[in-house]
Each structure stands twice: as structure tokens, then as C-alpha cells.
Amino acid sequence: xxxxxxxxxxxxxxxxxxxxxxxxxxxxxxxxxxxxxxxxxxxxxxxxxxxxxxxxxxxxxxxxxxxxxxxxxxxxxxxxxxxxxxxxxxxxxxxxxxxxxxxxxxxxxxxxxxxxxxxxxxxxxxxxxxxxxxxxxxxxxxxxxxxxxxxxxxxxxxxxxxxxxxxxxxxxxxxxxxxxxxxxxxxxxxxxxxxxxxxxx
Numbered sequence: 001x002x003x004x005x006x007x008x009x010x011x012x013x014x015x016x017x018x019x020x021x022x023x024x025x026x027x028x029x030x031x032x033x034x035x036x037x038x039x040x041x042x043x044x045x046x047x048x049x050x051x052x053x054x055x056x057x058x059x060x061x062x063x064x065x066x067x068x069x070x071x072x073x074x075x076x077x078x079x080x081x082x083x084x085x086x087x088x089x090x091x092x093x094x095x096x097x098x099x100x101x102x103x104x105x106x107x108x109x110x111x112x113x114x115x116x117x118x119x120x121x122x123x124x125x126x127x128x129x130x131x132x133x134x135x136x137x138x139x140x141x142x143x144x145x146x147x148x149x150x151x152x153x154x155x156x157x158x159x160x161x162x163x164x165x166x167x168x169x170x171x172x173x174x175x176x177x178x179x180x181x182x183x184x185x186x187x188x189x190x191x192x193x194x195x196x197x198x199x200x201x
Contacts, residue, residue, distance in 0.1 A: 074150035
């Protein structure tokens with residue numbers, strides 16, 4: 001009888017362990033599923049009416065491929081304030097990310113390589129979503145990243161884009177139009193090759 005009770009206890013522990021594992025896996029998959037809903041309330045996303053012009057949709061804060069990228073002003077970690085429109089005449093790889101987002105962190109080395117290999121061909125602008133300067137600065141210094149990283153603590157810039165999940169990466173052409181947008185990421189080598197192709201480098 002005692003042996004049977006011990007076996008039952010072990011089985012219960014095993015089932016609890018499996019359940020915990022499933023919960024952790026689900027949490028990992030959804031970790032970057034979205035910035036907090038309370039900060040995103042009222043924000044429009046990319047679903048738009050076909051009879052609206054590009055200018056009308058841009059004015060409403062909606063963004064998608066072929067539209068003018070909504071302008072915004074952010075402060076870089078260096079302390080410099082920049083606008084997206086400051087980079088007109090150059091191609092911009094615009095990325096919305098956070099240090100707690102696994103896929104975001106995974107592809108960051110790809111941006112560093114692109115900034116080093118093609119400094120005159122593309123501007124990398126990585127906009128951090130909702131974290132403090134101290135948090136972001138610590139992460140950047142630890143990893144040795146040197147490309148422009150901006151702070152968006154109140155999500156004012158992020159809310160101009162359909163960044164319902166991160167990472168969100170867009171390519172903005174020389175005229176300021178969005179020519180590419182994508183959610184998610186893979187390993188750094190894969191993303192480097194992918195972005196290089198999309199940028200025509």
C-alpha cells in the first residue's frame with residue numbers, strides 16, 4: 001500500500017511538472033506578442049479602406065507598405081534628438097524592439113553588422129518600446145552596439161505604427177515611404193542576409 005501511495009505521489013508530481021513546462025512554453029511564445037494593451041488603446045493598425053488615399057491613411061496614423069512613414073521625434077541614447085524625416089534622402093531600417101523580447105535581442109547583431117558593412121547605404125534606427133534609458137543603456141553597453149538606438153518610453157512613436165507585436169521592422173525609402181514591413185525575427189545571420197536582400201545591398 002505504501003509503495004502504491006508513493007507511485008501516486010510521483011505521478012502527480014510528474015503531471016504537475018509537465019503542466020508547468022507547457023505553461024512556460026506558452027509564456028515564451030507570447031512574450032513578444034504585444035506591447036501592453038492599456039498603452040495601445042485607440043491606436044489604429046494597418047487595416048484600412050481601399051478608397052482612402054495614402055495621405056489620408058498616413059494622417060490618421062495608419063502605416064503599411066507603400067505609405068508615407070509617419071514622422072516622429074525621439075531621443076537617442078547619445079542625447080541627440082532626431083526626427084525620422086531627418087533621414088530623407090537615405091534608406092532607413094526602422095526597428096521597434098525591447099530588451100525583454102527574445103526575438104528582438106536575437107536579431108540585434110544583424111543590425112550591428114549592417115551598420116558596419118554599409119554605413120553609407122542605410123541608416124539603422126532601433127526604437128526601444130517603453131523601457132527606461134538606464135535599462136536600454138545597460139543592455140547596449142553589455143553587447144557593444146554602436147548603431148543609433150532611440151528611446152520611446154511613452155510609446156509615442158510606436159503608437160504611430162501598427163506595432164501590436166515586436167519586433168516590427170520596416171524599410172523606409174529615400175522619399176520617406178514604407179517599402180517593407182515585417183513582424184518577428186530569426187537568428188542574426190539569417191536576418192542579416194534577409195535585410196541585406198530587401199535593402200538591395
